[in-house]
Amino acid sequence: MLSRVAENLFWIGRYAERAENIARLIDAVRRMVTLPAQFGRSTTNEWSSVLIAAGARDQLGASIETADERLAVDHLIFDQTNPSSVHNCFLRARENARAVRATLTQESWEALNAAWREMRGFSPQDTKGAGLLDVLDWIKAKSAIFRGSINATMMRGDGFDFLTMGSAIERIDTTARLLDVKYHVLLPSLKEVGSVEDHYQWLSLLQAASAQRAYFFATQEDVSPKGVAKFLILNPRFPRSILYNLKLADATVADLEAFYNHEAPCRAPLSSLVLRVSNLTIDEVLDSGLHEFLTDVIEQNAHNALQLAEAYGFAPIIGEEPSLGSDPGQ
């Protein structure tokens, strides 16, 4: 496979994933802001915090503090100057796909082509009031159709692996940043563990990761900061947890090694990270500092992406930008 094609596939995986993550994030905030104050309506501005989580501080400046739904939705979904807006995610996923049409299956290409074409038909008007939910559902559905068509039609080979790597690396990054930002936003409530307010705010965090039911199913526990952190970092079976995606990335590089019958230098650091995280308890993570741990994961993850690119001839990664937030510890 051409190295450029590997690069295009990697980015398709990232952008398709990113579009969906943004939709889930907005959905969670939409739920939070509709809560009555006594049920966890935070004193902080949720729209502001979601924009901070999405790394919009540089672009929006001071207006981010007084952000409302309109500003957040415009920026995160429609803004063409925001490289990670849903509009641009679909645009770039489709551009990358167009450059490798012969490698993607017809159905997968058509899924991204349709996402981009339909996206151009939406305007901020369509997200007013109840319309927002429809648009968010539409974004998630388009991502799901793409992922489904890949799963159903694409040959399991190096191309599939590079797509999977893009998706896994994007998810690790998203979950780490989400947890980090929310941890800090919600920090005051840690003092009142078990309060109603605390409960609903951490619940919203699970919702952002589409993890609410999975959490209850897997843990049978009440929502708690520690429980949520443990679930999103260390659960080996939840497909958006950090550990799950580290393992997925490791197995995918192992598959590439087998496919090419050639050891990849990027494998060793990845495997050792998997081993390290697998053996951690949540208490160890919290004792040594959640923020420090997550920062480390984010950096390691970016490094792993770069090493992957180097191993297969498409480094440096051009156009790399943070998926959710350059401002994790605000």
Add this chain to the structure above:
Amino acid sequence: MSFNEMENDGALREAYAAIQQWLSETPLDALRQKRLEAEALFKRIGITFAVYGEGGDPDRLIPFDLIPRVFSVAEWDLIDRGVKQRAAALNAFVGDVYGEKAIFKAGVVPGAILEGNDAYLQQMQGFTPPQGVYTHIVGIDLVRTGPEEFYVLEDNARTPSGVSYMLENRETMRRLFPDLFGSGTVRPVDGYPDLLRRTLTEVAPAGAPDPPCIVVLTPGHFNSAYYEHSFLADEMGVQLVEGSDLVVEDGAVFLRTTRGLEKVDVIYRRIDDSFLDPRAFRPDSALGVPGLMDAYFKGQVTIVNAPGTGVCDDKAIYCYLPEITRFYLGEDMILPNVPTWRCAEPDALAHVLDHITDLVVKEVHGSGGYGMLVGPAATKAEIEAYKTRLIADPKAFIAQPTLALSTCPTLVDSGIAPRHVDFRPYALVGREVRLTPGGLTRVAMREGSLVVNSSQGGGVKDTWVLAP
């Protein structure tokens, strides 16, 4: 009155019997509905003709007309022989231009004809590509003015485009109107990618592995014809590459892959000569591959079509095609040129000046309709100004009569109406010359218009060649 390919004075032409019956059974509204379906299909598949950097819709479609254009067995026999002959003559001529120059020495074509021909490449002088083939993919633009009257309007020997529309138009028609093809009277076109791959394989350098490593070289996905590049690579099962995917090492060309470097044997390039190699041509070209021409001249890689083949697209050379065909093949030309006056010749110049209001006068090296005088449509002042230029440098001009292009029934806003068409079949030249029974029919969608170019609102039609 233009020749109507379906019916004249109420007399239906036999090749169109099936079309006539289909149209009589299908209400206009149903056709309009199908046209919407066709457009939706093209958009979904992404068969678009994006013109980036010009603003406008990046999702733009070339209008697709549902009513096919049909050639009878006898008509196709004529086109088939004529186009193959033309492709052979053009190859022989380009080989001679870059070789012995026998045709100039024999005085059949004046040697001065190459002066000012920008497509001529001095670097190619004395070099013979594998199998002696220069132009492997040849698009011959044909027009028709009557039942037996076919003319060649233009030769496209560089990198003719549009063949993906031949294939996709058929695919779309088969999907929308499966019953039309049920009786098996229409010859299939989907063998084209296979013939193309076979042609490219045949012209691989001596010593290349079997099968050779073939790639399609595109300027990239912002190019308006990118869809076609990716389509052809996909259909042939070969890699679609950009210049940056290729590298020259030790005089050979390699692909950069996830396994390391892999040697390339044949490059079907869809970028212009001047962008191929910044070391040999335009130093500012970011599309090309430094050192490519060096590898080419060392016989390490075949470039298709060969650099410098554009010499024969020139109008001054076009009008010598009858002499060229006779000189190399010893045959009379099967498909005639449009009658052309070479203004370099004093008698012709006198005729052109006398009849300029009836003629189309063109610059020899011009293309795309620029710098042209359409006599019947020009003002007195325009004609006088053009005459001045013509007299000052007669050899830079040719003149042709204004042709009444044939028409085909076409679905337009007002219903079904005749619209002017032209036709481009694609010849493939490897060890032999091959022609797929079909081609690209372009149609001027505006009433009376003779402009079929897609950049000016022209559309396309499926083209049927009937089976014997």
